[in-house]
Amino acid sequence: MESVIVAIDGPSGTGKSSTSRAVAAELGLSYLDTGAQYRAITWWMLTNGIDVDDPGAVAAVCGKPAIESGTDPLAPAISVDGADAAGPIRTREVTSKVSAVSAVPEVRARITGLQRAIAAAAEKGIVVEGRDIGTTVLPAADVKIFLTASPEARAARRSGELKGREAADLASTREALIRRDAADSGRKTSPLAKADDAVEVDTTELTLQQVIECVVALVEEKRAGR
Numbered sequence: 705m706e707s708v709i710v711a712i713d714g715p716s717g718t719g720k721s722s723t724s725r726a727v728a729a730e731l732g733l734s735y736l737d738t739g740a741q742y743r744a745i746t747w748w749m750l751t752n753g754i755d756v757d758d759p760g761a762v763a764a765v766c767g768k769p770a771i772e773s774g775t776d777p778l779a780p781a782i783s784v785d786g787a788d789a790a791g792p793i794r795t796r797e798v799t800s801k802v803s804a805v806s807a808v809p810e811v812r813a814r815i816t817g818l819q820r821a822i823a824a825a826a827e828k829g830i831v832v833e834g835r836d837i838g839t840t841v842l843p844a845a846d847v848k849i850f851l852t853a854s855p856e857a858r859a860a861r862r863s864g865e866l867k868g869r870e871a872a873d874l875a876s877t878r879e880a881l882i883r884r885d886a887a888d889s890g891r892k893t894s895p896l897a898k899a900d901d902a903v904e905v906d907t908t909e910l911t912l913q914q915v916i917e918c919v920v921a922l923v924e925e926k927r928a929g930r
């Protein structure tokens with residue numbers, strides 16, 4: 705079967721990671737979580753004492769960390785300078801700072817290069833999820849999806865996830881999501897945006913399984929029409 709490239713974009717908590725992993729696993733494709741790469745570089749900046757609110761300081765060192773992403777949808781992995789970073793990149797501190805780092809053009813140029821190389825090396829094809837995959841990273845992707853959901857649904861999903869790990873109430877989770885989306889949508893360089901040729905799927909009233917089935921059907925439709 706021919707290789708297929710699937711781009712899944714959308715705001716925070718819309719289900720990009722869960723959907724992308726499941727679709728990739730079901731279709732035998734590779735998987736890339738591009739948010740994890742931006743989180744990894746942010747974590748490296750924070751642990752190395754770089755002022756992440758100073759774009760010049762971030763740009764000056766953003767070529768230094770070696771960031772490696774695994775592409776197995778059943779075992780997503782990310783390392784920085786050879787060390788497993790899967791846990792540390794999910795802290796609240798990294799989440800609150802990642803939009804500042806990802807807005808720096810030099811950071812985006814470097815991470816975009818890594819993403820394109822990974823996609824080009826995926827023999828059977830890949831599902832790549834993020835914010836600018838359909839618009840900038842892989843504009844020629846075979847299938848482009850833009851997931852959305854109401855802020856309330858997204859906050860409820862995230863709060864459920866965080867319970868017991870880092871206490872978070874619904875209202876503050878909702879505010880944090882909205883703040884991050886505004887920063888990601890408002891930056892100058894490849895902001896969070898729906899590609900003109902992307903299919904928008906509102907997941908507010910859908911179960912995760914329904915979203916997965918919808919995306920698998922769109923990929924199969926595309927393959928059948930080739």
Ligand SMILES: Nc1ncnc2c1ncn2[C@@H]1O[C@H](COP(=O)(O)OP(=O)(O)OP(=O)(O)O)[C@@H](O)[C@H]1O
Nearest residue numbers: 715716717718719720721722861865907910911912
């Ligand atoms: N359709 C859905 N219905 C209910 N829960 C969902 C649905 N889709 C995803 N979830 C749950 O919502 C949470 C967030 O999903 P996920 O991490 O996939 O979103 P995301 O878009 O990748 O978020 P982020 O961009 O912040 O990384 C997870 O706990 C996931 O299981």
Ligand SMILES: Nc1ccn([C@@H]2O[C@H](COP(=O)(O)O)[C@@H](O)[C@H]2O)c(=O)n1
Nearest residue numbers: 738739740742802803806834835836888
């Ligand atoms: N293509 C992308 C993907 C992510 N980002 C930035 O990373 C942050 C974290 O993403 P998660 O999916 O792990 O929540 C996100 O808020 C963006 O700032 C990006 O810029 N482009």
